[in-house]
Amino acid sequence: MARSRFRTELTTAQLPLSAAELVARGVTRSMRCGPKWRRTSRGFFLPSQLPDTPTQRILAAVPLVPASGAITGWAAAFARGVDDLDGLDPCTMQPLPVLICLGRDVGRGTAAAYCRDRLPDSDVAEVAGIRFTTALRAGMDCARSAPDLAEAVAVVDAMARQRVFGLGLLARYLGRHPGWRGIHQARRACELADPHARNGWESRLRVFYQVDLGLPRPLANAPLFDRRGNLLGIGDLVDPDAGLVLEFDGQDHRGRHRHRADNVREERLEDHHLVVIRVDSLDLRHHRADLKARVLSGRRRGLARDRSRDRWTLRQPDWWLADEPIDEQLTAEELGWLLGDGR
Numbered sequence: 001m002a003r004s005r006f007r008t009e010l011t012t013a014q015l016p017l018s019a020a021e022l023v024a025r026g027v028t029r030s031m032r033c034g035p036k037w038r039r040t041s042r043g044f045f046l047p048s049q050l051p052d053t054p055t056q057r058i059l060a061a062v063p064l065v066p067a068s069g070a071i072t073g074w075a076a077a078f079a080r081g082v083d084d085l086d087g088l089d090p091c092t093m094q095p096l097p098v099l100i101c102l103g104r105d106v107g108r109g110t111a112a113a114y115c116r117d118r119l120p121d122s123d124v125a126e127v128a129g130i131r132f133t134t135a136l137r138a139g140m141d142c143a144r145s146a147p148d149l150a151e152a153v154a155v156v157d158a159m160a161r162q163r164v165f166g167l168g169l170l171a172r173y174l175g176r177h178p179g180w181r182g183i184h185q186a187r188r189a190c191e192l193a194d195p196h197a198r199n200g201w202e203s204r205l206r207v208f209y210q211v212d213l214g215l216p217r218p219l220a221n222a223p224l225f226d227r228r229g230n231l232l233g234i235g236d237l238v239d240p241d242a243g244l245v246l247e248f249d250g251q252d253h254r255g256r257h258r259h260r261a262d263n264v265r266e267e268r269l270e271d272h273h274l275v276v277i278r279v280d281s282l283d284l285r286h287h288r289a290d291l292k293a294r295v296l297s298g299r300r301r302g303l304a305r306d307r308s309r310d311r312w313t314l315r316q317p318d319w320w321l322a323d324e325p326i327d328e329q330l331t332a333e334e335l336g337w338l339l340g341d342g343r
Contacts, residue, residue, distance in 0.1 A: 004080075004081035004083060005053075005054065005055070005078070005083045005086070006054070006055050006058075006078055006079050006080075006081065006083075006127075006128075007081075007128075009053045009054070009055035009056065010055055010128055012050075012051075013050070013053060013055045013056040013059050014046060014047070014050060014056070015062055015063075016041070016044035016045060016046050016059070016060055016062070016063055017044065017045055017046070018043055018044055018045075018063075019032070019043050019044075019045070022037075022045060032045050035048060036048055036049075040060040040061075040063075041060070041061075041063060041064055041112070043063075044060075044063045046060065052095075054075075054086040054087045054088075055078075057075075057087060057095060057098060058071065058075045058078070058079065058087075058098055058130070059130075060098075061075070061098040061100060061112045062130055064100055064112050065100055065130075065131055066102060068102075068119065069100055069101055069102045069119065069131065070100070070101055070119060070123070070124045070131040070132055070133045071098060071099070071100055071101075071130065071131065071132045071133070072099050072100070072101045072115075072132070072133035072137060072138050072141040072142075073098070073099030073138060073141050073142050073145065074086070074087045074096060074098075074099070074138075074142060074155070075087060075098045075099065075132070076127075076132040076133045076134075076135070076137075076138035076141075077135070077138050077139070077142060077155070077158070077159050079127045079128070079132050080127065080132075080135055080138075080162070080164045081162055081164065082158050082162045082164060083162075084158040084161075084162075085142070085155060085158050085159070090151075090154070090200055090201075091281075091285060097112050097113040098112045098113070099112075099113050099114075099115065099141060099145070100112055100113070100114050100115070101114075101115050101117055101119045101133060101141070102114050102115070102116060102119075115141070115145075117141075117180065117181075119133070122134075123136075123137040135159065135164040135165045136165055136169065136173045137173075138159075139155070139156060139159050139164075139165060139170055140170070140173065140174055140177065140180075140183075140186050142155040142156075142159075143155055143156055143182070143185060143186035143189045143190070144180065144181065144183055144186040145182055146182075146185065146189070149185055149188060149189060149192075149207060149211065150203070150204045150207040150208070150211075151204075152185050152186060152188075152189035153189045153192045153193055153203050153204075153206070153207050154197075154200035154203040154204055155189070156170070156193040157193050157194060157195065157197040157203040158200065158203075160193055160194075160195035161195045161196075161197065161198070163195075167190060167193055167195065170190050171187070171190050171191075174186055174187050174190060175187075192207060192210065192211070192217075194206065194220040196220040196221045197220045198221060198236075199248075199250065201248050201250060201281055201284070202220065202221075202236050202237070202248050204284055205236070205237060205246060205248050205279055205284060206218060206220060206237055208284060208288070209237060209239075209246065209295065212288070212292070213292060213295060213296065215239070215295075215299065216239065216241065218237040218238055218246070219235070219237070219238040219239075219240065219314075220236070220237060221234050221235070221236060222234065222235055222238040222240075222314060223314075223316065223320065224238065224245070224269065224272075224274070224312050224313075224314065225312065225313050225315065225316070225317060225320075226272060226311055226312060226313070227311055227313060229317030229318075229319070231320070232265075232268055232269055232272055232312060233265050233268065233269055235269075236248050238314075239299065239302070240314060241302075241303070242275065242299045242303050243273065243274050243275055243302040243305055243307075243310065243312070244274070244275045244277070244298055244299050244302040245269055245274050245275065245277070246276075246277050246279060246295070247262070247266070247276060247277070247278050247279065248278075248279050248280065249262070249278055249279065249280045250280070250281075262278075269312075272310070272311040272312040273305065273309045273311055273312065274302075274312055275298045275299075275302040275305070277294055277295060279291065
């Protein structure tokens with residue numbers, strides 16, 4: 001298995017040094033105020049040449065974590081190998097603050113944010129010697145603090161996809177926290193989550209389809225075959241009843257070779273009597289009304305089609321090896337929660 005970004009970046013990232021440590025190393029106050037050093041928080045500094053990676057941003061927040069606190073949210077998920085949750089706003093690509101759970105509210109800053117929610121010992125587990133919340137607590141904190149339901153679903157999808165927890169166990173965990181701020185959104189996100197989503201934009205598109213448009217839950221990354229068992233393609237979102245395939249085009253679809261392959265694949269799907277709609281981030285961010293009209297029109301066409309002409313099926317042939325259901329697997333952390341405080 002490939003190393004996670006956190007583990008890879010950890011080899012070059014550094015913990016901040018206090019002013020006293022710098023003095024002991026011969027770094028004077030005037031030197032640390034110069035171009036070779038940058039302040040990460042009050043009284044702590046890092047060499048300016050260090051890259052501003054997600055892992056480095058996490059380590060920069062470590063001095064702000066009290067003995068009874070822990071880092072939670074996206075940073076705790078990233079430390080457990082969920083590379084997609086790298087602490088960047090998906091729309092602006094600006095860094096998000098590292099969320100620290102203290103047990104009391106001390107305000108907010110640009111590099112770190114704080115929450116005062118309860119933090120029992122069972123919700124804390126060290127990774128690389130740093131106090132993080134457990135995967136279940138991080139998933140709950142991410143989902144309930146997300147700016148909207150679509151972002152909450154994207155976070156839960158990413159963590160379930162990486163198998164840091166199963167959705168069934170997350171639902172049980174959320175059920176043990178009634179009345180917590182944002183818990184309703186977290187529970188709804190867990191209900192809508194699907195570990196088969198391959199990226200956050202597919203998750204957002206699925207929420208748009210199911211929640212904003214009020215349409216039936218589509219299949220995520222469903223393989224489509226012809227009547228002879230040949231693979232036609234894997235649809236990002238598939239509405240089987242309407243024979244509708246929604247494809248999200250990310251940045252990697254802009255290249256000529258990928259664009260050509262997309263066109264060939266789309267023609268193949270349409271030739272087998274499927275309706276294909278292509279979507280990108282601009283549609284979801286700035287043209288939602290137009291996207292709604294396009295999707296509803298495509299679904300109407302699909303529902304009105306002559307189904308006797310369908311040359312596609314979702315039935316998987318013998319040679320197709322389906323993925324093992326993700327939600328049935330337990331991590332060691334989850335197993336400990338079930339056998340211990342989580343019973």
